Amino acid sequence: MLVDTAASFAKKSSPVVRARKLRQDPLGFEPRVWKQMAELGWLGLCVPESDGGFGGRFVDLALVLEQLGSTLVPEPLLATCVLGGTALARAGTAEQRARWLAPLAAGELHAALAWAERDSRYDPAACAARAEKRPGGGFRLSGDKVWVQGGHAADLFLVSARTGGGAREAAGVSLFAVDRDAAGVEVQAVDTMDGRRAAMLRLGGVEVGADRLLGQEGQAAGLLGDVLDVAAAAACAEGAGIAQAVLAMTVEYLKTREQFGLKIGTFQVLQHRAVEMFVESELLRSHSIEASLRIDEGEADERRRAVSAALVQLTTGGRLVVRQGVQLHGGIGCTDEHDVGLYFKRMQTLGVLFGDEEHHLARFAALTQPPDAPV
């Protein structure tokens, strides 16, 4: 039901041409459509019922994201609902959730998670931004955050900053809720290769009250790691939708394009290439489903194994699909005119947001070796 609605929404209300047009738009998506998504219940799908959501399972949201990926729907579900929403739901007090999560589920507030820094690579514990205690309560935040997903449109930033501990130490990282219009917040909107927007964030001594601390002081690194895993699973779901769409458009092209007086789909070398794309696309879908299910019900290490495995499949198999998609379209595939390139760029992007192949391969190895680990 949910999947059918999402599929029909993607096909009818948001064909790829919409994503193509919105590349030129400063916001990159439409508030009207965002409202519609709130009404469909997607924004609050994984938000607890007590906070105004539907208390659904993550796998349900993942299935929606897969459908939206198939036509590159540009609304920031990944940034606002998955990154922002998960962090608020897991770290916020009842009061904080009522203040921010409920309006987020209703489509009235965009929250962006600002965790990455110039030198942090994929480690949320590598946090140089600092939060100093102010005399008389509250904190004063300073530092720079980079490539904040959805940051250009955010009303609220969830910012990690160090309240203690050494430069790359997990202990001592805290999370704060910062209003966009707070004094000292500097937001620079930037373009990303997939035709979307993000933000570079500068905190120049921003003063926040003690009620802006999310979760336990100094304990946010683990939380951020968990949130990034949820986001990685979401990226894989979106990637699975992209892979299936590229496979379908490439097969269609092979059936219609003629060269040497024949449909090029009759050539065995291209048929076998298309089968490779099909296999990798199916495997990505399998990995993605497993990762999503583990988000809901997994034991922590098993969840990490499943997420890392899925992300590796995204960056290998998923990228093979879109790269071969471009190749089999030939010259037209290398132009900005053809949609296959839009999918190609989004798939590339998804593979660097929440850890790349090396990162997840190493993490998977650490979780599955030595030799007596379960296979």
Place this chain on the structure above:
Amino acid sequence: MELAFTPEHESFRREVRSWIQEALPADLRAKSEVDANFEMEEVMRWHRILFQRGWVAPHWPAEHGGPGLDPTRRFILTEELELAGTPPLSPFGLGMVGPLLIQFGTPAQKQRFLPKILSGEEVWCQGYSEPNAGSDLASLRTSAVKNGSGKYVVDGQKTWTTYAQYADWIFCLVRTDPKTAPGGAGGGKKQEGISFLLIDLETPGVEVKPMLTLGGTPAFCETFFSGAEVPAENLVGPEGGGWTLAKALLGHERTLIAAVGQSRRVVRRVKRIAAQAAGPGGRPLIDDPRVRGRIAALEIRLRGLQMANYRALAGAQLGKAPGPESSILKLRGSEVLQQAFELAMDIMGPDSLTWFNQPGVVEPFEEWVPSAFCYTRATTIYGGSNEIQKNVLAKYILGLPAR
């Protein structure tokens, strides 16, 4: 879809696991622990033990002697047997001709053959390929012509008749209409003159010649027919209808050879070897990031296959026909098994030179790796080579046009 099995299914898994613990004879267990190759006598001994328990043919319907298990229990049973490294049963009777007879055989044929396939009294082999009919199977030439007394007279040669030297019966694709033969008089497609025939290997005029595999094991055979007389009641399906049966049977075969359980055992062994093998500087190879990455990448490919298997299973449990996710299992399953052995060989380094040596030359769990590495080159060839599998997927799943 849920990842977790129900408590009933988990309890069934425990039941299977503890039964295997008790039922597997000590000498077979010792071999399974080092993943040694099993002799046919050992395979059939284990076959009879499973038969006694009622589990020899998990996927057969109850009315024909199957255990009447639901798809998930069938899957669990198969998976536990694979994971425990029990002797792999010969697939030709249980997995191929048996299900085919259940689907297409006459009541008399079912009664005659099925019970002895189950009990292991009669061992089967497969007569499909010929020296000039491999991937192009339909161009086969072995002829079966009816004589005056109504029997088929069979002449020709079948190859890759695996384990024919231990078999009692062979199921064959033969040409009953000579006009359809390649280079023949013409008239009709080459697929249309093919019939499915069951032949007793004791028949005068049938000769079996074993052949060593690349792995040094006596698995392959060639089987020659010269004037062998076969009763007409051994024809399965209509005369000239053999190709349809053959295609149905290839479907059975494809789901048999994803080999996920076997690959999981190899990955486990790879880690064990890597933890013991000295790498550069004398530190265990498993500390080398490149080695760790290769093992992890392989294990991730295997997990994907396993999940594809679960997806197919979830569909089967709901009574759905196999979807696209199952069609990739043979293709990738065979490749992953090969890659697992390739990695095991690389990690063994100079020790991978060993070839059927006495215990103590290398670790017991390493001794069989080179032979298995060599033999598993066949996994991407048998059951329809992977190139043929891709042709089939391109045509039937992706709908790409034929030339």
